[in-house]
Amino acid sequence: MSDTLQLILEDTDGTQLETSCTRFAVVWQGREVWIQQAGNGQLLIGVDVEDSDTEYANLLLRPLATNLVSLQLEMEPIEADDEEHVHGPDCDH
Template sequence: MTDALQLVLEDTDGTQLETSCTRFAVIWQGRELWVQQANGQLLIGVDVEEGDTEYANLLLRPMATNLVSLQLEMEPAEAGDDDHVHGPECDH
């Protein structure tokens, strides 16, 4: 199994370009949203820059049979958050 993503890029005139990559980013609301495949899963992450006072969270909600809503929310970063260790109880 390969971790390469097959992409179809489309211009406003409908011209399509097929390509592949291991990961790509979309600039959305001033943040880089990185998409990559790993172990058969599609991973989406938001870059956090040094000095940020907020964490970016992505919310994916089903809207219909074939549609989803993706929302970017910012949460305040609390003092000591740098010491957080991700585990099963943190929902990350």
């Protein structure tokens, strides 16, 4: 299975641009909301952390059947050594 996500970006005038990437973010309420594949057809949706945060918040979207999905919230504690962490394709953040 490929880690590539196929994206369709649409402007306000309806013009569409098709592209692909392994990970993308949307800036929402001043925070980066990252979306990437998590394997087995699942999407991992995580919010970028700030200095005052004590946990990572990740949403895992799983396909269940036709027109059905499962959404699970996963909270992970931020450890002191995570300050030096650089996000990469294998970190699942």
